[in-house]
Amino acid sequence: MRLEAGAIREMHWHSVAEWAYMLSGYVRVSTVTPDGQVYLADVGPGDLWYFPPGFPHSIQAKNTTEEGAEFLLIFDSGSFSEDSTFLLTDWLAHVPKEVIAKNFQVDASAFDRIPSHELYIFPSNPPPSDVASDMVVPNDTPVPYTFPLSQxxxxxxxxxxxxxxxxxxxxxxxxxxxxxxxxxxxxxxxxxxxxxxxxxxxxxxxxxxxxxxxxxxxxxxxxxxxxxxxxxxxxxxxxxxxxxxxxxxxxxxxxxxxxxxxxxxxxxxxxxxxxxxxxxxxxxxxxxxxxxxxxxxxxxxxxxxxxx
CATH class of the missing domain: 2.60.120.10 (Jelly Rolls)
Structure with a gap:
């Protein structure tokens, strides 16, 4: 998969595990565990990430290089299909707006502009260069979900x-x-x-x-x-x-x-x-x-x- 600088692979999850090897460029990835623990990190050429089945995650290309980023994705099921990926926007497009509002305990008008179909990959502003400044809370998972193989x-x-x-x-x-x-x-x-x-x-x-x-x-x-x-x-x-x-x-x-x-x-x-x-x-x-x-x-x- 290839992302232009700043581009986002839509927030999603799978029913199988995802493993990745960075071929070029840099991305920022994040995940949240079933226990509500969070992990966010940057990954560069020759480095890896791994997300267990069902773990929601995000991938965004940094602007470290003009070409963006390219990575190899591996899934632990030979019958895996990208079409079976669970996408944030695709799900909410199939939930009544009143139900979404009730879930988040906000006014329904807040969701007047949510997409009516999946975004999959879309352009955006690159994340801040300092990964710490992008954290909602500090990383607190018991193990890291990235590995600096290049080092x-x-x-x-x-x-x-x-x-x-x-x-x-x-x-x-x-x-x-x-x-x-x-x-x-x-x-x-x-x-x-x-x-x-x-x-x-x-x-x-x-x-x-x-x-x-x-x-x-x-x-x-x-x-x-x-x-x-x-x-x-x-x-x-x-x-x-x-x-x-x-x-x-x-x-x-x-x-x-x-x-x-x-x-x-x-x-x-x-x-x-x-x-x-x-x-x-x-x-x-x-x-x-x-x-x-x-x-x-x-x-x-x-x-x-x-x-x-």
């Missing part, structure tokens, strides 16, 4: 970096988690699989190739570029290779509170060597090079050794 140092590997945001770090996000991955030229996300949850991959920049193994001698290889989406079912073995000449960046997103993967290299390295040799017909020197810790991202292939 987390990625774990460096031989072929890139990765950082994980799940319920162990972003405690509010109990049903959706993600890894932000960068792969340098010639590198790849190592051969692996995810035990119980499908992977939904969104490519932010660069070019990639994914090969998926689906058991029963079935496999498929596909190419991707920025803006593309991949889907890998649970337990399907796969890799993601950088096939371009720039750094590849993507998100691995899961309907789970915890990020989990199984590394092929680690599995084989921690299995009795005789078993591995019986399967793959490799020697001890080769097995000794298998990594006993997850590599996550590996660099370009090692050059073949030459005889003296």
């Amino acid at each position: 987390v140092n990625g774990t460096k590997t031989g072929g890139g970096t990765y950082k994980v945001a799940d319920s162990r770090t972003f405690t509010a996000a109990t049903t959706i988690c993600a890894a932000e991955v960068t792969v340098e030229v010639g590198g790849m996300r190592e051969l692996h699989w995810h035990p119980t949850e499908p992977e939904w991959t969104y490519f932010i920049s660069g070019k990639a190739r994914i090969s998926v193994y689906a058991s029963s001698s079935n496999a498929r290889t596909s190419d991707f570029q920025a803006g593309d989406i991949a889907y890998v079912p649970p337990s399907f073995g796969h890799y993601i290779e950088n096939t371009g000449n720039t750094t590849l960046k993507f998100l691995e997103i899961f309907k789970s509170g915890l990020f989990q993967d199984i590394s092929l290299s680690q599995w084989l390295a921690l299995t009795p060597p005789e078993l591995v040799k019986a399967h793959l017909h490799v020697d001890d020197a080769t097995i000794d090079k298998f990594s006993r810790v997850k590599q996550e991202i590996v660099g370009p292939a090692q050059p073949a050794s030459t005889a003296a």
Whole structure:
């Protein structure tokens, strides 16, 4: 979704959880919990927010950049439809004005100008630059509903970096988690699989190739570029290779509170060597090079050794 500077995504809520990743620009988000606790914060590029099912929330683009803001929205139901969003104006357009007045204990004339249909996205003045000055009351939720992933140092590997945001770090996000991955030229996300949850991959920049193994001698290889989406079912073995000449960046997103993967290299390295040799017909020197810790991202292939 993209909002021009100052534009508002109408106040609304969903019957499912909403998770978001900021692609560019800055927005101000807010929510109120069923206990009447409030949370309001600014979110910038590479940062996240999460709203549980039924939590009403707002999203407004700041004027930090002329282009406004763009963000990726994820919902924890594959059958979710934006048409099923509960919108403030759409609801009140279907409530008698006398009932609205009774609810708020004000004169009915106060609502003479409420919209007769949904606003969805509409222009407005940008919020004040200081988030504290925009608060009706100070934030008092037990956990934050935004997460500054951009400020987390990625774990460096031989072929890139990765950082994980799940319920162990972003405690509010109990049903959706993600890894932000960068792969340098010639590198790849190592051969692996995810035990119980499908992977939904969104490519932010660069070019990639994914090969998926689906058991029963079935496999498929596909190419991707920025803006593309991949889907890998649970337990399907796969890799993601950088096939371009720039750094590849993507998100691995899961309907789970915890990020989990199984590394092929680690599995084989921690299995009795005789078993591995019986399967793959490799020697001890080769097995000794298998990594006993997850590599996550590996660099370009090692050059073949030459005889003296």
